[in-house]
Amino acid sequence: DGVQYLLQQMKLEGISCAEDLFISVINCYRRAGAAEQALKTFYRMQDFGCKPTVKIYNHLLDALLNENRFHMINPIYSNMKKDGLEPNVYTYNILLKALCKNNRVDGAHKLLVEMSNKGCFPDAVSYTTVVSYLC
Template structure:
């Protein structure tokens, strides 16, 4: 059975953090070529272990590698940032992805609406919801549920 025994501190190309030593050894042997999907998995792992700065460094590394993050990578980053209560950074990623021509999908909008409502920015979530409606985004019942839940939570003492 394969298990990750411990981590290895690394610093390369503006990335500083820790990664499992097995991945480091593979990278050293140039067996592991980080592509978009590998970045998404590692970024998600960093967020789940509360290593927000390491995740953001890795997210920035994508562009240094000549890759463009896709909507799944951006969604992972925004979800992690909201979980870490970094609203401004999540909003910045959302705005940057749109400026780069990366079209938000259903999950992107749900992440943004849910994140905004959970941090008490229901008014901003409502503005986003109305702009989605005006832009012709196919609104799903789960989006309405997120907004209704946010409004309900806001009305509680």
């Protein structure tokens, strides 16, 4: 597609890319329902010397969640932790929504406890997500 072509051109011309560019591209693919392309873009970041951040991982996880690709969320989350990155409340909220959408409210409840134990306290979105699936 056109975006991948432009990224390739930028690489060939030695143009470095910042985190914001990759977030924008991943979000475009999320809105288009193209999680596979978002994932492909994520893996190409390293070609540009751009290291994944929690923010980029969150946008990728959200793109996967948007298409109910539950089987891909946990491996990506595991990679995030392997990269030495700590999840933030946004990461946990994406995981909570994924668990609830996959009818695993019990897992969501456990994740709420894990959040608190790790010092990342649930916010209103965290609780609203779980409560809405209990009703």
